[in-house]
Each structure stands twice: as structure tokens, then as C-alpha cells.
Amino acid sequence: MKLTNTSNIPALVLSAATALILGACNDKETTDASSSASGSNALGIGTAGGVELKTELPKEVIEGSPKPKGIKNLAPETKKFPKFLVPEGTVNLAQGKKVSASDDYPILGEPELITDGEKETGEGYFLELIEGTQWVQIDLEKSCPIYAIVMWHFHGQKRAYHDIIVQVSDDPEFKESVTLFNNDYDNSSKLGKGNNQPYIESRFGQLVDAKGTQARYVRLYSNGNSANEMNHYIEVEVFGKPE
Amino acid sequence: MEICASKVWLILCWACVLSLATMLRIDNLEKRAFHFDEATGARITEIRVNPKRNYYQFNPVHNHGPLLSSAAATVCRIKDESSWQRMTKHSLRLVPVISGMLLVAVPFLWRKRFGDIPVLAAAVLLATSPLLAYYSRMFIHEMMLAMLGLLAVILFFVRFKSRIFKFGTIGFVIGLMFATKETFAISIIAWSAAAGIIALCNWRASMALLIDWKSYRISVASFVVGGTLSAGWFYSDGLTNLGGVWDAVKTFFVYKTTAGHDKPFGYYFNMMIVPTKGGIWWHEGFVFLLAVVSVGRSFLPSTKNAILENTVRFVAYSAVFHLLIYSMISYKTPWLMCLPWAHVCLLAGLSVRGVTSWKMPAQAIAILLLGGVIFQQHRLAKFATGRFETDPRNPYAYTPTSRNIESAREWLAQMSEVMPTRSLEPIGVVGSEYWPLPWYLRDYQAIGYWRDADPAIKQCPVVFAMMETEDEVSVLLKDSHVALTRTLRRNVPVMMYLRKDHWNKWMTAE
Numbered sequence: 072m073k074l075t076n077t078s079n080i081p082a083l084v085l086s087a088a089t090a091l092i093l094g095a096c097n098d099k100e101t102t103d104a105s106s107s108a109s110g111s112n113a114l115g116i117g118t119a120g121g122v123e124l125k126t127e128l129p130k131e132v133i134e135g136s137p138k139p140k141g142i143k144n145l146a147p148e149t150k151k152f153p154k155f156l157v158p159e160g161t162v163n164l165a166q167g168k169k170v171s172a173s174d175d176y177p178i179l180g181e182p183e184l185i186t187d188g189e190k191e192t193g194e195g196y197f198l199e200l201i202e203g204t205q206w207v208q209i210d211l212e213k214s215c216p217i218y219a220i221v222m223w224h225f226h227g228q229k230r231a232y233h234d235i236i237v238q239v240s241d242d243p244e245f246k247e248s249v250t251l252f253n254n255d256y257d258n259s260s261k262l263g264k265g266n267n268q269p270y271i272e273s274r275f276g277q278l279v280d281a282k283g284t285q286a287r288y289v290r291l292y293s294n295g296n297s298a299n300e301m302n303h304y305i306e307v308e309v310f311g312k313p314e
Numbered sequence: 315m316e317i318c319a320s321k322v323w324l325i326l327c328w329a330c331v332l333s334l335a336t337m338l339r340i341d342n343l344e345k346r347a348f349h350f351d352e353a354t355g356a357r358i359t360e361i362r363v364n365p366k367r368n369y370y371q372f373n374p375v376h377n378h379g380p381l382l383s384s385a386a387a388t389v390c391r392i393k394d395e396s397s398w399q400r401m402t403k404h405s406l407r408l409v410p411v412i413s414g415m416l417l418v419a420v421p422f423l424w425r426k427r428f429g430d431i432p433v434l435a436a437a438v439l440l441a442t443s444p445l446l447a448y449y450s451r452m453f454i455h456e457m458m459l460a461m462l463g464l465l466a467v468i469l470f471f472v473r474f475k476s477r478i479f480k481f482g483t484i485g486f487v488i489g490l491m492f493a494t495k496e497t498f499a500i501s502i503i504a505w506s507a508a509a510g511i512i513a514l515c516n517w518r519a520s521m522a523l524l525i526d527w528k529s530y531r532i533s534v535a536s537f538v539v540g541g542t543l544s545a546g547w548f549y550s551d552g553l554t555n556l557g558g559v560w561d562a563v564k565t566f567f568v569y570k571t572t573a574g575h576d577k578p579f580g581y582y583f584n585m586m587i588v589p590t591k592g593g594i595w596w597h598e599g600f601v602f603l604l605a606v607v608s609v610g611r612s613f614l615p616s617t618k619n620a621i622l623e624n625t626v627r628f629v630a631y632s633a634v635f636h637l638l639i640y641s642m643i644s645y646k647t648p649w650l651m652c653l654p655w656a657h658v659c660l661l662a663g664l665s666v667r668g669v670t671s672w673k674m675p676a677q678a679i680a681i682l683l684l685g686g687v688i689f690q691q692h693r694l695a696k697f698a699t700g701r702f703e704t705d706p707r708n709p710y711a712y713t714p715t716s717r718n719i720e721s722a723r724e725w726l727a728q729m730s731e732v733m734p735t736r737s738l739e740p741i742g743v744v745g746s747e748y749w750p751l752p753w754y755l756r757d758y759q760a761i762g763y764w765r766d767a768d769p770a771i772k773q774c775p776v777v778f779a780m781m782e783t784e785d786e787v788s789v790l791l792k793d794s795h796v797a798l799t800r801t802l803r804r805n806v807p808v809m810m811y812l813r814k815d816h817w818n819k820w821m822t823a824e
Contacts, residue, residue: 178593178705199593201701202717231799231807233718256798256821257725259718266821269799295718297799297807300704 112146112268114153114280117218121156124219126163126308128152129190129274132227146270153278157218157310164217165289165309169210174200178301182207190274190306192227202300204234204260208290209307214241217281217311220251222291225303226272232302233269234260234294237279239286249286252279260294281311327434328422335418335441338695339411339450344404346703347715350803352453353750355382356406362387363396370551372558374565380548380558381493382455385409398756403453410457414450417461421660423468427622428667435684436663439601442691443659444698445586448710449649451699455495460652462491463501464660467632471625481533485540492541493548496565500639501632501653508631512624577646582637585648585709586655592707594697598655600687604662605630611665626664633657648710662687706804715750716801722810723754726776729816732823736816742771744787745780751802777811784809 117124170182179199185207189196198207217239224232234255240248253265270277289309293302348356362370362383372380386409395401421436440446450457466487474480491498513520523530547553549562584590589597609630612623636654640646666680697708704714726738740760743751744767755761764771767786771777772794779787780802787809788797795811802808812820 176701178701202704233799233801257721258728259721259725264821295716295801297718297801298805299706300714300717300804 112270112277114155114278116154117156117280118158118283119156121158121218122161124155124157124161124278124310126152126221126276127188127190128276129192129223129226129305131274132192146268148271149273149275149277152275155219155278155280158312160312161218161310162313163308164211164215164311164313165209165307168212170207171210172198172200172207173205174302177201185209185304185307188306190223190276192225192305197225197303197305200302200304202295202302204292204294205302206290206292207304207307208243208245208288209309210243211287211289211309211311213314214285214287215311215314216283216285217289217309218283219310220279220281220289221276221308221310222279223274223276223305223307224272224293224296225305226274226276228298229271230296230298231269231271232293232296234292235267235269235277236260236262236265236292238290238292239281239284239288240290241285241287243288245288245290248290249284251281251284252277255292255294260292262292276306281309324430327430328419328437331434331437331441332415332418334438334692335415335447338441338447338692338699339414341699343407343411343451344402346451347717347720348403348750348753349452349454349715350713350749352403352406353753355386355453355455356401356753357398359383359386359390359406360398360401363390363401364398365396371555372549372551372561372565374561375568375570378455378495379493379562380551381490382409382453382458384548385458386453401756406453407451410450410452410454413457413461414446417446417450417457417464417656420461420465420468421663423465423472426473427471427625428664429670431669432664432667434663435666436660438688439604439659439662439691440656442688442695443598443601443655444691444695445598445648445651445655445710446659447695448698448703448708449652452649454649456649456652459491459494459498460656462487462494463498463653464656466491467505467629467657467660471628477533478536482536482540485537485542486544487540488537489541489544489546490548492545492562496569497650499566501636504632504635504639507635508628511631512628515627516620516624571645575647576644579641581646582641582651582654586651586658590707590709593702593705594694596694596707596709598691598694600690601659601662604665604684604687605633605658608661608665608667611667622667626661626667629657629661629664633661648712704804713803715803718801719751719754719808722800723757726755727757729820733816733819736775736819738776738816740774742774742777744768744771744777745783747806748778748780748802748808751778751808775813775816779809779811781807781809787811 165186166188168186170185172182177198177200179194180197182198184196184198186209220237222237235252236250236255237252238245238248238250242248250263250265252267253263254267254269255262255265258264289307291304291307295302358377361367386406389405389408390396390401393405395405418437418441421433421440425433446460466484469480469484469487488498491501545562546559549558550556551558587597587599587602589595589599608626612626633654636657640650640654666684669677669680672680698710702708702711704711730738739758740762741755741758742762742764744764746765752761762770762774767783767790769790771787772790777787777791777795791811795813796817798810798812800808800810
């Protein structure tokens with residue numbers, strides 16, 4: 072590999088531009104969206120008076136896991152599965168349900184792996200979709216109130232997935248939908264800006280508050296990750312009350 | 315009438331092969347994000363085309379030869395992309411695309427020696443090789459070197475009316491190889507070793523040549539003159555900087571490779587020949603097997619044309635020596651296999667030499683086998699340049715740049731639109747090994763580069779911090795900026811910091 076001599080450009084800050092910027096710094100902002108950018112994945116307690124949401128967690132992967140490359144945890148690191156209340160009688164509606172994906176020819180795995188209840192990280196447990204913005208969609212077969220969604224992309228390595236968007240809808244085409252989670256802050260997936268935080272994958276997954284939204288279909292988007300360009304899904308659980 | 319029909323068929327076949335090669339090389343050429351080496355090559359090209367800079371000097375420590383940037387500069391000028399901001403991936407990548415196309419066409423020069431079908435077979439194997447197709451789409455020196463290298467080999471065995479002209483032409487081509495990349499010396503060593511073995515095996519003829527050495531003096535002189543002219547012209551930047559010629563020699567002693575590319579001896583053999591499962595089966599082993607058949611045939615007692623068989627053996631020995639030398643060097647990258655593998659493809663095509671004189675069942679089997687190999691290669695090449703273009707399991711996708719950093723440029727442009735009164739400049743980049751980031755920040759003039767975290771970065775609305783500096787940078791910017799994770803290259807995240815007032819404005823904008 073070669074570096075041009077331009078790679079050693081001395082530190083240069085143009086004073087005129089600096090003055091301009093410093094001037095711009097003084098502009099007053101009425102909305103502090105940055106606060107939402109630095110803690111916006113925080114969950115409420117869920118449904119008041121409900122029961123604690125329980126799910127089976129996969130093992131911590133140590134052997135064979137690539138060495139973490141020091142990505143900073145932007146959302147607070149998940150040390151345990153969060154305490155979150157859901158109405159009594161809430162079950163995983165996604166278990167064994169039909170899954171479709173934007174990539175007709177997944178590189179690894181089948182869409183059905185996402186709802187098979189297995190949450191390990193090895194080959195044969197996850198679905199791998201091609202680069203770019205891709206989605207998986209779960210058909211719950213009936214429109215039901217949804218209280219929580221828990222997703223595991225890939226927890227065999229410390230990595231952050233880009234542009235994660237979770238939507239629910241009664242329309243399989245998602246022409247109208249409710250967005251429950253969106254950390255695509257730069258709108259690179261062209262589905263609207265989101266202010267949820269990027270987070271590092273862990274065996275605890277990512278719990279999303281679905282707020283009892285009524286829907287039949289659940290769609291999850293992603294756009295590559297900090298380790299490579301691909302999109303991975305191990306498991307998605309959709310907790311709601313069957314109607 | 316029959317001759318005319320066969321010519322039409324021949325033209326059609328070559329048109330098909332070249333069309334196939336074009337499709338594999340040009341389709342979605344701009345899609346893959348710009349590689350680290352492509353971006354540095356673009357910067358060198360920009361120095362050539364930008365009339366404001368008005369200088370170019372070959373850097374023997376860090377740069378490969380000047381031919382690639384010279385050719386790319388011509389394309390950029392034609393397309394009116396004479397500034398860093400206006401340059402495009404497509405224009406720059408056209409240079410390796412054209413080189414890759416010429417590489418496919420080069421075996422045509424051997425049609426009189428080996429016949430139409432073997433050279434067509436060689437051409438289609440060169441066209442569909444996943445390795446060669448992949449690197450024909452990357453703005454680096456390898457495809458140009460591979461094309462010139464194979465051309466030099468083929469010219470050596472082509473009959474010219476004038477021997478002086480022939481050697482002058484070959485010298486000129488080898489001079490262009492030198493002007494492309496200093497590793498041309500490895501090819502010279504490999505070809506010399508291959509020629510040495512052929513000479514030893516044919517010692518009577520070799521002795522006769524030695525005795526007659528005086529009649530080759532002018533040819534050798536024309537070879538040297540041809541090489542000096544072409545290499546000298548480019549290294550001296552059209553004779554405007556004669557010091558460049560000395561730098562060209564000096565580069566063999568002072569050139570610095572970057573760390574992190576050391577690999578085991580068997581890396582290239584495994585990459586090309588041993589099938590590995592990763593999404594699909596990756597290997598070009600069938601072409602290697604055809605090449606082995608080709609060499610094996612040259613040793614059969616029934617072979618009559620010694621010159622033809624020695625030509626085949628020369629190509630085979632050259633391929634083996636290239637592979638050996640590159641394998642012995644610990645610094646390894648997949649693209650270094652382009653020229654050696656071009657030898658193998660040529661050899662594989664020649665495995666069907668004399669096919670027109672074979673009996674029907676043998677002909678049918680040969681054509682079916684060849685068709686199968688071409689089908690498998692084409693499928694793999696489509697995957698390598700398409701779905702798996704940046705996939706970690708694609709052995710040719712070496713430290714690819716993430717599309718995530720490519721989208722950062724679009725985002726910065728959108729932010730500029732949303733907040734036209736606020737400048738995003740100066741932009742700070744902290745750390746090392748940050749290429750190809752400058753390519754994606756080329757819309758901006760005021761960019762500061764720091765090795766380590768410096769308090770001055772607080773003045774920058776946008777800061778990119780490489781991971782080795784991230785701890786210090788995060789302390790400096792924790793109150794003033796929002797931290798965002800981006801990915802620069804595979805397994806190389808980069809933190810992007812956006813000043814809070816800009817972030818707030820962006821997030822609240824419609």
C-alpha cells in the first residue's frame with residue numbers, strides 16, 4: 072500500500088474558516104436534540120401493573136469470537152436484560168412465524184432462522200443478507216397489540232449495526248407504518264431520520280418498547296455493520312397478546 | 315466462401331468474448347466504495363491534472379510507477395475532471411477496465427502460432443477469471459502491469475519482419491512495465507529463470523545462439539533503447555524532470571511497504587486453487603487443472619512441433635517462478651497474483667491446441683469441459699464483482715472500504731443544504747491510516763490532519779477520529795460534540811463527531 076505525500080499534510084486549520092465557524096457556534100438552539108442522541112435508547116418501565124418480560128438468553132460467546140476492535144459504546148453497554156413490564160398473557164407472537172426478506176438469495180441461512188427460538192451465533196443460527204439497506208419481515212398472521220420487540224443481529228463480536236429501523240404495520244407493503252426504533256441519524260436509508268442511539272451487539276439483544284401498537288407485520292431494517300457490509304439476524308421476538 | 319464464413323465466425327466469437335469481458339468489468343463500476351490505495355492513486359492523479367498545482371514528481375519511497383496516474387490524468391482531462399472535487403471513481407477506474415480489456419485481446423497475437431480456438435479459449439478464460447475481472451475494476455497498477463507483462467511474453471514469440479523492431483518493441487513494453495510498477499523486476503527474474511531452463515533443456519540450440527551472439531547486438535541495443543525511452547519518458551514526466559529517472563532506480567532501495575500484509579508461503583496457492591466454502595465455493599482450480607494438462611501435453615512423446623511446446627513450457631515455467639517468488643516474499647496482497655494468473659489462463663487456453671485435428675468424441679469432450687470451466691468462472695466472477703464485491707469471504711475483497719463512510723459524504727452535503735449559513739469547515743481528522751477519508755471529504759477545502767488529539771480540534775464542527783486516538787478525542791469533545799460510529803474499512807470503525815449545535819439543527823430540520 073502506498074501513501075501519497077499528501078497524507079502527511081501538516082495540521083492545518085484555516086483561520087478565516089475558523090472565525091466563520093466560531094461565529095456560527097454562538098447561534099442559539101431552542102431544541103437540544105443532542106440529549107436525545109445520548110440516551111435515547113433508554114426504556115420506560117413498560118406497561119404499568121404488568122409482569123416482567125422474560126426471554127431465554129444465549130450464552131456469552133468467548134471462544135472463536137474475533138477480537139473487539141475498540142468501538143466505543145455509544146448507548147450504555149448492556150450488562151443484563153432490562154427489566155420491562157408487559158401485560159399478563161403476553162407471549163412471543165413471532166415464534167415459528169413466516170419470515171420474508173428483501174434479499175431473495177440470502178448469503179447464509181434461511182429467513183425462518185429468525186423465529187426458530189435459537190439465539191446462538193454460529194453458522195446455521197443466523198441469516199445473512201447482502202450489503203446495503205436490507206430488511207426482514209415477520210408476519211404474525213393476525214393484527215395484535217405488540218408491547219415489546221427483542222432483536223439479536225449478531226453477538227459473536229463487538230459490533231454496531233448501522234441504520235437500524237423497526238417498524239410495524241397492518242400493511243405487508245408498509246405503505247403506512249409506525250416506527251418504533253430508528254438510529255439512522257443521517258437518513259441514509261431514506262426512511263426518515265431517527266434519534267435512537269447506535270449500540271453494540273450483545274447476548275442480551277436490543278429491547279424495543281412497542282407501546283401496545285396494533286399490527287400484523289414487523290419489519291426490521293439494517294445497513295451493514297462496523298465490522299463488514301453485511302446484515303445479520305439471529306433472532307427476533309415479538310411480544311404481544313394474541314387476539 | 316467458406317473462408318469468408320469462418321472469418322465472420324471468428325469476428326463474432328471475439329466480439330462475444332470482448333463483450334463478456336466488458337460486462338464483467340464495467341457493470342456497476344462506481345458501486346464499490348473507493349479503496350485506500352485507489353484514493354491515494356487518485357490524489358497522485360489530481361496533482362497531475364490540477365492546473366493550479368502545476369507540478370508532478372515521482373516519490374520513490376511511497377509511490378509506484380507514474381504510468382497509471384499519467385493514463386488516468388488523460389481520462390480525467392478528456393472528461394473535464396481536472397480538480398480533486400470533480401474527479402469520479404468511474405473515470406479513474408476506466409484505466410484498469412481498458413487494461414483488462416486489452417489483456418483479454420492480447421492472445422489474439424498468437425492465433426497464427428496456435429490457431430483460433432486455443433487463443434479464443436485463453437481470451438475467454440482471461441475475460442472470466444474472477445481475480446482478473448475484480449482487479450480490472452480497481453484503480454490500482456496491477457491490471458496495467460498484467461496486460462503489459464502478458465503482451466511482452468506474447469510479443470517475444472510473435473514473428474516480426476524485423477528482429478531489431480521486434481526487440482525494440484518488447485523493450486518498449488517492458489519499459490512501460492517499469493513505468494507501471496517496480497515489481498516488474500520480479501517478472502524479469504521469473505522470465506529469465508524460465509528461459510534458463512528452456513535453454514538448458516535445448517542446450518545445442520542455445521550453444522548455437524551463443525556462438526552467434528554478435529548478430530544479436532543491435533537487437534539487444536534496440537531492446538535497451540526501447541525500454542529506456544518508455545520508462546525514462548514517464549519517470550521524467552515527459553523529460554521535464556530528469557531527476558525522476560534517478561528516482562526510478564532509487565525506488566528499488568528506498569521503497570517502503572506498509573506493515574500488516576505479511577502472510578504465509580502458501581497464501582496465493584490457497585487463494586487461487588484450493589476451494590474454500592464461504593457463501594459459495596471460491597477457487598479458480600479448474601483453470602489451474604487445464605494449465606496442468608497443457609503443460610503435460612507439451613511433454614508427450616507424440617508432440618512434433620518443438621517450438622510450440624517450448625513456448626508452452628516457457629509460459630508454464632514463468633507462471634511457476636512468478637508464484638514461487640511472490641510466495642517467498644512475506645508481503646502479500648491478492649492483486650499481486652494478476653500477472654502470474656494471466657500466465658496460467660493463457661496456458662489453460664492452450665490446453666486445446668490442435669483441437670481441430672482431434673477426432674469427434676475428443677473434440678466434444680474438450681469443448682464441453684472448457685464450456686463447464688468458463689461457466690463456473692463466469693458465475694464466480696459475477697459474484698466476485700457483484701453480490702460479494704466487498705464480502706469478507708471473497709478472497710479478492712482485500713480491506714474494502716465501507717459504504718458507510720461513502721454515505722458520510724452525502725450526509726455532510728445534506729447538512730450543508732439544511733444549514734446553509736453554517737459551515738462544516740474546518741473538518742478535523744485525527745490519527746493515521748485514515749485513507750480513503752480524504753477522497754470522501756474532497757468537497758471541503760479546510761481540513762486539518764493531526765496525528766494525535768489536539769485541543770485545536772474543538773474548533774472543528776466535524777471531526778473524524780481513528781480508533782487509536784479515540785480515548786483522547788472523546789475527552790476533548792465530550793461536552794461540545796455528539797459522537798457517532800461510522801465504519802471506514804472492514805473492522806476499522808471511525809468515530810465521527812458533530813458539534814452539538816449542528817446536530818441539533820440537523821435533527822430538528824424537516
